[in-house]
Amino acid sequence: MDDSPRPHAESGERQQATMLEQMGGLSGLVSSTLPVLVLVPVNSKYGLGPALGAAVGVALAVLIWRVVRRENIQPAVSGFIGVAICAAIAWMMGDAKGYFAYGIWYSLIAGSAFVISVIVRWPLVGLIWRGINGEDQRWRTNRRAVRAFNIATIAWAVVFLARFGIQQWLYVHDATNALGYTRIAMGWPLTAIVVLITVWSVRDANRAEGKTHGA
Numbered sequence: 001m002d003d004s005p006r007p008h009a010e011s012g013e014r015q016q017a018t019m020l021e022q023m024g025g026l027s028g029l030v031s032s033t034l035p036v037l038v039l040v041p042v043n044s045k046y047g048l049g050p051a052l053g054a055a056v057g058v059a060l061a062v063l064i065w066r067v068v069r070r071e072n073i074q075p076a077v078s079g080f081i082g083v084a085i086c087a088a089i090a091w092m093m094g095d096a097k098g099y100f101a102y103g104i105w106y107s108l109i110a111g112s113a114f115v116i117s118v119i120v121r122w123p124l125v126g127l128i129w130r131g132i133n134g135e136d137q138r139w140r141t142n143r144r145a146v147r148a149f150n151i152a153t154i155a156w157a158v159v160f161l162a163r164f165g166i167q168q169w170l171y172v173h174d175a176t177n178a179l180g181y182t183r184i185a186m187g188w189p190l191t192a193i194v195v196l197i198t199v200w201s202v203r204d205a206n207r208a209e210g211k212t213h214g215a
Contacts, residue, residue: 032075033184034058035083036099040180043096051096052087059083097176100183104167111160114153121146123153129202144208152201155194162186 035055043051063076082102090098117124126139126149139145163186170179 032079033187034062035079036180036183036187039096039099040177044177048090048094048096052090052099055083055099056080056087095176097171097174097179100167100171100179103183104164104171107160107164107167111157111164114157114160118150118153118157123149125149125152125156125198125201126205129198139205139209142205142208145205148201148204148208152194152198155197159186159190159194163190 035058038058039051039055042054059076059080063073063080066073066076086099086102089101090096092098093101114124117127121140123146126145127137129149130137130139139149166186167179167182170182
């Protein structure tokens with residue numbers, strides 16, 4: 001019996017690895033929750049200023065750690081900038097819940113964009129994935145490929161819009177602690193699930209187009 005790996009299996013593994021690498025790997029997904037994990041208890045005990053300082057400090061520590069280990073620093077840089085923006089908003093508002101405002105409204109905008117892209121038959125997952133891999137957009141002429149990318153795009157839209165709906169409700173009701181824990185719960189765990197759905201969609205689209213290699 002031939003025990004050599006199948007091309008599609010290798011393709012899926014490469015696709016999943018590439019997506020995880022772009023988000024900083026599993027450690028990047030986990031470390032992205034650390035600023036929030038620090039913010040909530042420090043704010044409860046010491047107040048807004050120390051909490052924001054702690055969150056920014058943790059994000060900076062993650063960035064330095066990646067630089068020292070010579071890992072991909074792009075996710076850490078983006079994460080640090082995001083934390084700094086969120087902290088600045090919270091500082092200007094004088095309320096820790098302001099830290100979450102940027103992420104809440106970003107989720108609404110992103111979710112809406114994903115929904116619209118499906119409606120106009122330009123699913124964003126297909127556009128983004130084929131774009132970052134330097135491929136053309138001829139997949140749009142293949143109905144099965146479009147359907148596969150639609151599924152992944154809708155999955156991302158559901159995650160973004162669910163984050164907005166739930167977190168905006170907590171925000172309006174000033175449930176800062178619950179907002180922080182919900183942000184973590186709806187962060188990398190949901191992202192990991194939707195990445196798996198995206199990997200499946202990419203593989204199905206590739207099969208529809210007769211591709212046997214990784215995208």
